[in-house]
Each structure stands twice: as structure tokens, then as C-alpha cells.
Amino acid sequence: MLASSPGSPRSGVGDVVFRNLARFAAFSVLLVLLGVAVTLFWRSWPTFHHFGWSFLWTARWDPGRELFGGWIPIAGTLISSAIALLVAVPVAYGVALFVTNLAPAWLGRPVGSAIELLAAIPSIVFGMWGLFVFAPWFAKLEPWITAHVGTLPAIGIFFRGPPMGIGMLTAGLVLAVMVLPFIASIMRDVFTVVPPMLRESAYALGATSWEVQRHVVLAYTRSAVLGGIFLGLGRALGETMAVTFVIGNAHQLSASLLKPGNSIAALLANEFAEATTPLHQSSLLALGFLLFAMTLIILIGARLLLWRLENAQGKSGL
Amino acid sequence: MNTLYRRRRFWNRFHFSMSLLVTLAGLFVLGWILFTTLKFGVAALNLSLFRLDTPAPGNVGGLRNAFVGSLLLVGLAVLVGTPLGVLAGTFLAEFSRGKRLGMVVRFFNDILLSAPSIVIGLFAFSIVVYPMGHYSGWAGAFALTIIFIPVVLRTTDEMLQLVPGSLREAALALGAPHWKMVLRVTYRAAAAGILTGILLALARISGETAPLIFTVLNNQFWSTDLNRPIASLPIAIYQFAMSPYADLQALAWAGALVTVLFILILSLGARYVLRRAGRS
Numbered sequence: 001m002l003a004s005s006p007g008s009p010r011s012g013v014g015d016v017v018f019r020n021l022a023r024f025a026a027f028s029v030l031l032v033l034l035g036v037a038v039t040l041f042w043r044s045w046p047t048f049h050h051f052g053w054s055f056l057w058t059a060r061w062d063p064g065r066e067l068f069g070g071w072i073p074i075a076g077t078l079i080s081s082a083i084a085l086l087v088a089v090p091v092a093y094g095v096a097l098f099v100t101n102l103a104p105a106w107l108g109r110p111v112g113s114a115i116e117l118l119a120a121i122p123s124i125v126f127g128m129w130g131l132f133v134f135a136p137w138f139a140k141l142e143p144w145i146t147a148h149v150g151t152l153p154a155i156g157i158f159f160r161g162p163p164m165g166i167g168m169l170t171a172g173l174v175l176a177v178m179v180l181p182f183i184a185s186i187m188r189d190v191f192t193v194v195p196p197m198l199r200e201s202a203y204a205l206g207a208t209s210w211e212v213q214r215h216v217v218l219a220y221t222r223s224a225v226l227g228g229i230f231l232g233l234g235r236a237l238g239e240t241m242a243v244t245f246v247i248g249n250a251h252q253l254s255a256s257l258l259k260p261g262n263s264i265a266a267l268l269a270n271e272f273a274e275a276t277t278p279l280h281q282s283s284l285l286a287l288g289f290l291l292f293a294m295t296l297i298i299l300i301g302a303r304l305l306l307w308r309l310e311n312a313q314g315k316s317g318l
Numbered sequence: 319m320n321t322l323y324r325r326r327r328f329w330n331r332f333h334f335s336m337s338l339l340v341t342l343a344g345l346f347v348l349g350w351i352l353f354t355t356l357k358f359g360v361a362a363l364n365l366s367l368f369r370l371d372t373p374a375p376g377n378v379g380g381l382r383n384a385f386v387g388s389l390l391l392v393g394l395a396v397l398v399g400t401p402l403g404v405l406a407g408t409f410l411a412e413f414s415r416g417k418r419l420g421m422v423v424r425f426f427n428d429i430l431l432s433a434p435s436i437v438i439g440l441f442a443f444s445i446v447v448y449p450m451g452h453y454s455g456w457a458g459a460f461a462l463t464i465i466f467i468p469v470v471l472r473t474t475d476e477m478l479q480l481v482p483g484s485l486r487e488a489a490l491a492l493g494a495p496h497w498k499m500v501l502r503v504t505y506r507a508a509a510a511g512i513l514t515g516i517l518l519a520l521a522r523i524s525g526e527t528a529p530l531i532f533t534v535l536n537n538q539f540w541s542t543d544l545n546r547p548i549a550s551l552p553i554a555i556y557q558f559a560m561s562p563y564a565d566l567q568a569l570a571w572a573g574a575l576v577t578v579l580f581i582l583i584l585s586l587g588a589r590y591v592l593r594r595a596g597r598s
Contacts, residue, residue, distance in 0.1 A: 018497035022409035025402045026423045029471065032464055033426050036433070036441045043444050094340035102334050111341070113589075118348045120518075120585045122525020124552055125574050128559050129351045132358070132567075177347050184344070208330040231432060238434020240528035241556065265436050265528070272443075273453075273532045288440040292433070299429045 036292065044286035046279060055286065061251050063275070068283035070264075072253045074290065076168065077263040080243060081236040083172025088180045089229055095180070096187035101213060112188055119181035127245035130174035131166070135246055138173075139165030142258055161258030164248070169257040171247035178242045179232040186228035190221045190309065227305030234299045238291060240265035264291045352578075359575025362568035367576075371540050372554055375563040381573050383540045384554035387455070388524070390542060391534065391550055394459040395523055399466035400516055406467070407474025407512075412500050424475065431468035438464050439529030447533060455544030458534035462523045469522055473515025477508040510595030517588040521581045527552035551577060 047055060051068065058069025095115065099108045142163035150160035161167070194217050202212045218225065248260020249270055264287045275281040366380045373379025406423070414420030442461035447453055481504045489499040505512070535547040536557060542548075551573055558570035 012495055014495055014497045018500070019409075019413055022405045022413055025405035026409040026414075026420075026471075028402060029406055029423055029427050029430060029467065032441075032467075033430050033433075035445070036437065039441055039444045040437070043448075091340045091344050094337040095344050097334075097337040098341040102337055111345070114345070115348075117582060117585055118352075120521055120581055121351070121578055122527070122552070122581065124525060124527045124555055124559075125355055125578055126351065128555075128570065128574060129354050131559065133350070133354050177351070180344055181348065208326050210330040210333045211326070213333075234432050234434075238436060240434070240436045245559070265434065268436055268440070269528060269531055272440075273535060285440060285444070288437055292437045295432075295434055295437075296429065299432050302432075303425060303428050 037296075040285060040289040040292055044282055044289045046282040047286040050279065051283075055283075056290075059253065063271075063277070063280050066277060066279050068279065070283070070287050070290065072251055073262045073264045073267045073287055075253050076247065076261040077237055077265070077291065077294075079168055079257075079261070080171045080175055080247065080263055081233060083169060083257070084175035084179055084236045085229065085233055087173060087176035088183055088232065091176075092180055092183035092187055092232075093225075095184040096191055097213060099184075099188050100191040101209060112185070115181045115188075116185050119185060122241075123178060123239055124241040126174055126178045126242040130170065130242060131245040134174060135165035135170055137165075138170055139163050146258070157255050158257045161254075161256035163258070164260070166246045166248045166260060167256075167258050168247065168261045171243045171261075171263070172257070174242050174246050175236050175239055178239060179236050182235060183228055183232040186231060187225055190224040190228060191217055193309065194220050221309060223305045224309035227302045227309075230298050230302030230305065234295045234302060237298070238265055238295050240269050244269045264288070355571070355575050355578050358568070358571035359578075362572035363575065367569075367572055372538050372549060372558075372569075373566075374538070375561065375566060379569065381551065381554055381569060381576075383537065383549040384551045384573065385576075386540075386542065387534070387537070387549040388551040390544065390548070391455060391459045391462055391530070392520065392523055394544070395462035395466045396516070396520060398459075399463045399470060399519070402463075403467040403470025403515075403519070404474050404512060407471045407478065407515075408500060410471070410475040411478030412496075412504065427468050427471050430464075431472060434528075435461075435465055435526055436528040436531075439531065439533055442529060442533045453533065453535040453547045455534050455546070455548040458530045458548070458550065459544065461529035461533050462526060465526060465529065466519045466523050469519035470512075470515045473518065474508075474512050477511025477515070478504055480511070481507045510591050514588040514592045517584050517591070521584040521588070524581055524584070525552060525577050527556050531556070 047068065051058065055068070055070050056074065057071050059071045060067050060069050061072065062068070095111075099112045099115075102108075103111060140163075142161070142165070146160050146163070150156045152159075159169075198216050198220060199212055202216045207215070243263050244266040247263055247266050249262055249266055250260035251262055252259070253261060268284055268288060272281070272284050275284055366378065368380060368382055368385065370378065370380035371383040372381060406427075410420045410424055414423075438461050442457045442464070446457035446460050450457070485503055485507055486499060489503040490496070494502070530550055530553050534550055534553065536553045537547045537549045539549075555570045555573040555577070558566040558573070561567065
């Protein structure tokens with residue numbers, strides 16, 4: 001490429017200055033990401049040193065006696081995110097299917113735009129809706145859940161509990177609402193890059209719309225759909241405000257999803273500014289580091305999966 | 319044969335009915351959230367919102383100091399983040415095409431783009447608040463800048479990639495140095511796209527709460543000193559929404575409504591800018 005040959009004879013002082021400024025800015029991004037990893041690890045080292053690996057699976061959290069273990073918020077983060085994905089992924093898939101396949105263009109486009117706009121709404125608004133509107137409504141539904149779902153064998157134990165409205169299940173559902181627009185818009189983008197020729201060939205062979213979606217579109221976009229789900233998971237794991245309002249912020253982990261619990265992000269939001277002893281602060285930072293490590297792995301996976309489709313397409317835009 | 323045909327038709331109809339159903343459910347819930355914000359927000363909206371500072375429970379008050387604090391924090395992030403983000407995007411699109419370094423930066427920028435904002439807040443705490451020994455507006459602005467840059471970087475990169483190579487070659491053929499070519503030709507061609515990125519990034523940081531909780535903390539009183547804890551809109555909303563007092567909760571809803579409207583206007587504005595540029 002002519003425009004980027006670095007040693008071209010005409011490159012004067014202006015070029016050198018401009019290129020190095022740009023390079024510095026680009027490197028600062030790498031530096032920040034590296035800085036986050038190193039700083040958080042360094043600041044949480046006292047905790048890892050003091051408690052060792054058992055920090056990961058110890059449940060006690062006693063700031064008074066300086067005994068810290070991360071199991072409850074770690075498990076809470078994973079459980080609330082799992083509930084969110086279980087609910088949001090099928091719905092997002094349905095929405096993307098509707099927008100790309102079922103709706104006529106005059107309807108599909110505005111619905112798609114509306115969903116994209118909703119992805120921009122700050123999470124604190126989802127949290128407030130969860131606390132003031134959804135939780136009171138859900139509290140009325142919970143006795144019914146306990147009575148009907150709670151009596152089922154095997155899964156019943158998860159759905160028995162006090163009808164408080166807030167708790168792990170509520171947090172998962174509010175999270176689901178939050179990541180829904182996000183996953184749906186990625187799936188929609190992914191479905192629209194399928195070459196029309198592939199769809200049309202399948203239709204010409206007599207396939208129904210669903211069969212085209214199932215065997216052609218999904219087969220072509222499988223890795224990117226998975227990538228979109230991973231991105232949603234990354235978002236759900238680290239989501240703070242939507243969860244803090246409704247998870248209950250109780251340091252307990254119970255089989256019942258109706259009971260309050262805690263997540264890493266919610267614990268940080270609640271305790272970090274008040275943590276006074278170095279070990280308490282370091283333990284919270286250690287949880288932050290673990291959260292960062294978890295999302296980092298998931299996001300790297302997501303990006304690699306999404307890039308696979310982009311490279312197959314030979315263009316960017318996802 | 320006939321039963322096979324029927325079965326296929328049934329599954330086709332079943333899946334698309336489910337698709338329609340969940341879309342309606344999804345849109346209903348999202349509409350419900352907007353309606354809630356509008357209902358509670360409008361009920362609490364009045365002029366003293368912009369004239370008075372955040373009150374103690376039971377007193378009349380507004381969110382003036384929170385608006386000004388947010389404006390300072392967000393403004394600073396935009397001021398610092400825009401040149402850095404645009405320059406970094408320029409590096410990817412103009413100086414490292416097809417090179418591995420560019421791919422690496424692009425990849426990790428995408429990671430930073432989706433990193434949890436509370437972790438960015440922890441980072442800002444560790445390298446600004448901790449060494450300084452106290453919470454400050456600077457730390458919050460720093461955290462917001464880190465969230466701002468990746469969005470601008472990515473859109474700048476994408477938009478510059480869309481500029482046709484023939485434009486660049488024409489400028490270079492006329493004897494323009496590379497930097498002048500970028501500043502005068504490709505930036506101009508991609509200006510609307512870059513502006514879109516800045517608007518979207520601004521929308522993104524306007525509602526960010528998590529990275530501010532333990533960087534700027536909060537300040538109940540009027541202050542514009544970035545060296546001290548300062549009030550900000552998201553934190554004011556957070557604290558008032560969590561409080562047990564109805565009047566403070568009403569203020570929180572008013573603040574939430576203003577934030578949502580601001581973000582929706584920015585997002586719609588970004589779309590409008592991009593569409594108008596695409597037409598010409």
C-alpha cells in the first residue's frame with residue numbers, strides 16, 4: 001500500500017511527528033489494558049498471598065475479623081449471568097429472526113433501530129425499573145412460583161422461598177432485559193451478512209423459512225452467533241448498576257433463587273468506598289481482578305468467534 | 319408424504335409464531351422501562367431541578383450541582399479522549415494497514431470496549447485516588463476517558479477504512495505529504511462518521527455510574543473543584559434511588575429522565591449525521 005510505506009523519500013518532519021503521535025495514541029490503548037491487569041493484580045496480591053487459592057472457594061466474608069473469601073460473590077456473579085443468558089438468548093434469537101426474516105422491511109427496520117437505541121439506555125435506569133416496578137410486581141408472582149414450580153421434583157428446590165421481590169432470580173431477569181437488546185442487535189447484524197444466494201438456493205430446493213434459518217443461516221453464522229452470546233455474557237458478568245439494585249446484597253448463597261445474594265460488581269459498588277483496612281480493600285480488588293480475568297477470557301473468545309465470520313466475509317462491520 | 323409436509327409446515331409456523339411472541343414480549347418490557355422512566359420522571363420534573371443543589375432528606379432541592387459536576391467530568395473526558403481516540407484510529411486505518419501491530423491494537427481495543435466499567439473504576443482508583451490519597455473529580459474524568467477512547471477509536475478506524483483509496487492516491491499524486499493528506503482529505507471525507515463515533519461515545523459515558531462510585535465519590539454541595547469529591551448526575555441518581563425517602567426518589571427519577579432523554583437525543587443525532595452524510 002502506497003499510502004502507508006513508512007520510508008518513502010518525501011516523508012518530512014510533519015510526517016514523522018504525525019505518525020508518531022498516532023502511534024503513541026494507539027499504544028496507549030494497549031498500555032491501559034496492560035495497566036488494568038497489572039495494577040489490579042499488584043493491588044490484590046496481599047489477599048492472594050494471605051489466603052492463597054482458598055480465597056476462590058471460601059465463603060466467609062468478615063471485615064471485622066479480617067477474614068475474606070470470594071466464593072459467594074463469585075458464585076452469585078455466575079448464577080445471575082447464567083439466568084440472564086438462559087432467558088435472553090432465546091428471546092434475542094427470536095427478535096433477530098423476526099427482524100431479519102419475518103417482518104417486512106417497513107417494520108423490521110424500525111424494530112431493529114428501537115432495539116439498538118434501547119441498548120444505549122444506561123444500566124442504572126434498568127436497575128431503578130427493577131427495584132421500583134419489576135420487583136414489587138414480581139413479589140406478587142413469587143407465591144405462585146413457589147406453589148407451582150417449587151413443588152416440581154429436582155428443579156423445585158430452586159424456586160421455593162420468601163416472596164420478597166428482590167433476589168438472585170430478579171437480578172438475573174433484570175440482567176436478561178438489559179443484555180437482550182445487545183445480543184439481539186448482534187444476531188441481527190450477523191444474520192443479514194448471509195449471502196442472499198445461499199438463502200435463495202435453499203428456498204429453490206423447497207425448504208421452509210424455518211429450515212432455511214436452521215440449516216443455512218445458522219450454519220453459516222454459528223460461530224458469530226456464539227460470539228454475540230459471549231459478548232452478552234461478558235456484559236452480564238460485569239454489569240453493576242442493574243444488579244446492585246435488585247440482587248439484595250446479602251452475603252449468602254442459597255439453593256433458592258428467590259433469596260437475596262450478591263455479585264462481585266454489586267459487592268464492589270456497595271463496600272469498596274467504605275473499605276478501610278488494607279486487607280479488606282485488597283480483597284475487594286482481588287474480586288475485581290477475578291472479574292476482569294473472567295470477562296477478559298470470555299471477550300477474547302467472543303472476538304475470535306466474531307472475527308471468523310468477518311474474515312469469511314472479507315469485510316469488517318460487526 | 320402428506321404428513322411430512324404438514325409436519326414441516328407446522329414447525330415453520332410454530333417457530334415463527336414463537337419469534338413474533340418473544341419480539342412482542344421483548345418490546346413490551348423495553349417499552350415498559352421507558353414508560354416507567356417517563357411517568358415518574360415527568361411527575362418530578364420542575365424548574366428547581368436546575369436551580370437548586372442536592373438536598374438533605376425532607377428539604378426542597380434539585381440536581382444543579384450534579385448536572386454541573388457531570389458536565390465537568392464528561393466534558394473533560396471528551397476533551398482528552400477525542401484527540402487520543404481519533405489519532406489512535408488514524409494510526410490503525412492510515413499507518414498500519416495489513417500489519418500485525420494494527421490487528422493487535424484493534425483486537426485489544428475491542429476488548430477494552432467491552433470491559434466492565436466497574437473494573438475501569440477500580441483501575442482509576444488504584445492509579446489516581448490511591449496515590450493522591452483522596453477521592454477526586456480527576457479520577458472520575460480519568461475513568462470516563464478510558465471508557466470514551468475505545469468507542470471513538472473503533473468508529474474512526476472503521477470510517478477511515480471506508481474512504482476510497484483513490485482519494486488518498488490523488489492527494490499524494492499532487493505532492494501532498496502524508497500528514498496533510500490525512501488531515502485535509504481523509505478526515506474531511508470521514509468527518510461525519512468520526513463525529514458519529516464521538517456522539518455515541520459521549521452517550522455511552524453520560525450514564526456511566528459504576529466507574530464513578532469510588533473515584534469521584536459524591537458531594538452534596540456546590541463545587542467545581544476537580545481536586546475534591548464532586549457531585550455527578552449518575553451518583554446522585556444512585557444514592558437518591560437507594561434512599562428510603564419518596565422526595566429523594568422522585569429527584570432520582572427526574573435525573574434518570576434527563577439522562578435518558580440526553581442519551582436518546584445523542585444516539586438519534588448520531589444516526590441523523592451519518593445518514594445525511596451517506597446521502598450526499
